[in-house]
Amino acid sequence: GAVVSQHPSRVICKSGTSVKIECRSLDFQATTMFWYRQFPKQSLMLMATSNEGSKATYEQGVEKDKFLINHASLTLSTLTVTSAHPEDSSFYICSAPGTSGRVTGELFFGEGSRLTVL
Amino acid sequence: DAKTTQPPSMDCAEGRAANLPCNHSTISGNEYVYWYRQIHSQGPQYIIHGLKNNETNEMASLIITEDRKSSTLILPHATLRDTAVYYCIVRAPSNTGKLIFGQGTTLQVKP
Numbered sequence: 001g002a003v004v005s006q007h008p009s010r011v012i013c014k015s016g017t018s019v020k021i022e023c024r025s026l027d028f029q030a031t032t033m034f035w036y037r038q039f040p041k042q043s044l045m046l047m048a049t050s051n052e053g054s055k056a057t058y059e060q061g062v063e064k065d066k067f068l069i070n071h072a073s074l075t076l077s078t079l080t081v082t083s084a085h086p087e088d089s090s091f092y093i094c095s096a097p098g099t100s101g102r103v104t105g106e107l108f109f110g111e112g113s114r115l116t117v118l
Numbered sequence: 119d120a121k122t123t124q125p126p127s128m129d130c131a132e133g134r135a136a137n138l139p140c141n142h143s144t145i146s147g148n149e150y151v152y153w154y155r156q157i158h159s160q161g162p163q164y165i166i167h168g169l170k171n172n173e174t175n176e177m178a179s180l181i182i183t184e185d186r187k188s189s190t191l192i193l194p195h196a197t198l199r200d201t202a203v204y205y206c207i208v209r210a211p212s213n214t215g216k217l218i219f220g221q222g223t224t225l226q227v228k229p
Contacts (some may be wrong), residue, residue, distance in 0.1 A: 043222060044156075049216060076196075095217075106167065107164070109161035110161050111160060
C-alpha cells in the first residue's frame with residue numbers, strides 16, 4: 001500500500017515557540033493531504049485540507065494563523081504550530097489519498113506526531 | 119455524509135472471529151462503507167471498503183446488508199495485535215474528499 005511518513009514522531013517544545021511537522025508521501029504524489037488532531041481517548045478531528053500549490057482549507061473553529069499549512073510539492077505538506085501553548089499538546093496525524101487516477105476514497109495515514117508543549 | 123453508529127466497545131477471545139457491527143441507516147446510493155482501525159498511538163490503518171457486495175481481503179471481510187443500512191466487519195481469527203479502535207465511515211468515494219471519524223468501537227482481544 002501507499003506510504004505516508006511523518007517527522008518528527010515526537011517533539012517537546014517550550015510554550016511560545018513554533019513547531020513544524022512534516023508529512024511526506026513516499027511512493028506516490030498527493031495533490032491533497034489532510035491534517036488531523038487527536039486528544040487522549042478521543043477520536044480524530046479533521047483540522048484542514050492541504051492543497052498543493054494553493055491555500056489550505058480549514059475546518060470550522062481551527063485558527064489558520066496558528067496552524068500554518070504549506071503544501072509546496074506533490075510529496076510534502078507541513079504543519080507549523082505557531083506560538084505553541086500547553087493546550088496545543090496533542091497527536092497530529094496527516095493523511096493522503098493513496099491511489100491517483102482511480103477514485104477509491106481510501107486514505108493512507110502517517111504514523112502521527114506527538115507534540116508536548118511545556 | 120451519512121452518520122454511523124457503532125458500539126463503544128467489544129471483547130473477543132484470541133483465535134475467534136471478531137464481528138464488529140455498524141449502523142448507517144441514512145446511507146445514500148453512491149456512498150461506500152469504509153473501515154479503518156487505529157492501534158494505540160499510531161496513525162489509522164485502512165482495512166476494507168465496499169458499496170453493496172460483500173468484500174474480502176487479507177485482513178478482513180465486510181458484510182453489507184441488502185438494504186445497505188448496516189454492515190459488519192469480520193476479523194476471522196482475531197489476535198492480540200488486532201486490539202484497536204475500529205472506525206466505520208460512510209461517504210462517497212473521492213480522491214480529494216475528507217474522512218470524518220466518529221467514536222469507533224474499541225475492540226479488546228483477550229488471551
